[in-house]
Amino acid sequence: MIFFQLFISCSSAFSGKEFDKLNIKIVDIASWLNLMPGGPGSFHISGKYELPEELDEREIFLYKIIVIDNGKEIYNLIAELQFVRNSLERIKEFTFTNYYQTEIEPILMQKDTIDIRLIFSVNSLPVKKDLNKIPLTRAY
Numbered sequence: 001m002i003f004f005q006l007f008i009s010c011s012s013a014f015s016g017k018e019f020d021k022l023n024i025k026i027v028d029i030a031s032w033l034n035l036m037p038g039g040p041g042s043f044h045i046s047g048k049y050e051l052p053e054e055l056d057e058r059e060i061f062l063y064k065i066i067v068i069d070n071g072k073e074i075y076n077l078i079a080e081l082q083f084v085r086n087s088l089e090r091i092k093e094f095t096f097t098n099y100y101q102t103e104i105e106p107i108l109m110q111k112d113t114i115d116i117r118l119i120f121s122v123n124s125l126p127v128k129k130d131l132n133k134i135p136l137t138r139a140y
Helices: 002-010 016-021 106-110
Strands: 025-034 042-052 060-069 072-078 080-086 091-097 113-122 125-139
Touching (some): 016 125
Antiparallel strands (some): 025 042, 060 072
């Protein structure tokens, strides 16, 4: 874990502009707190991204979802991916989620939006994409 964090910080040149050059498109993202009665609450994040057909999904894939509040890491989650092929548009579409029983960190109860950092593995090197002010909804 420490090695991975050190690796990410040493590779900071691989961010925004590098991500844009890859032509990966984040097409959907949502976050919510499951506060339904009958069990402990849970935090959820899900989304969708697309790769051009010529990119190899074994070499370029979403690895981590990091949730940040005021520069402080709240969650560091392994992304769970599902692959869907869309051959008509010559794109590869992936959905992503976090582990479904992620405990709610208390700070989130006061938040209406969250900031996230998506960490992609690109030929074994991390490339980050920051997304800010993602609405945090509540399901009762």
